[in-house]
Amino acid sequence: MRGFLRSRWPGICAVGVGLLFLCFGLYRGEADVVFEKAVNICMECIGIG
Numbered sequence: 001m002r003g004f005l006r007s008r009w010p011g012i013c014a015v016g017v018g019l020l021f022l023c024f025g026l027y028r029g030e031a032d033v034v035f036e037k038a039v040n041i042c043m044e045c046i047g048i049g
Contacts, residue, residue, distance in 0.1 A: 025031065
């Protein structure tokens with residue numbers, strides 16, 4: 001187990017899972033939702049919206 005944790009495979013697996021979730025979120029259109037929420041938060045902080 002120690003040899004596995006000191007190798008590169010855990011990091012490579014984590015990056016792979018992260019990319020998989022990133023692609024899945026883009027496929028579902030979540031980027032637009034996140035961008036819209038970010039714009040709304042910024043407009044509220046500035047006081048325009």
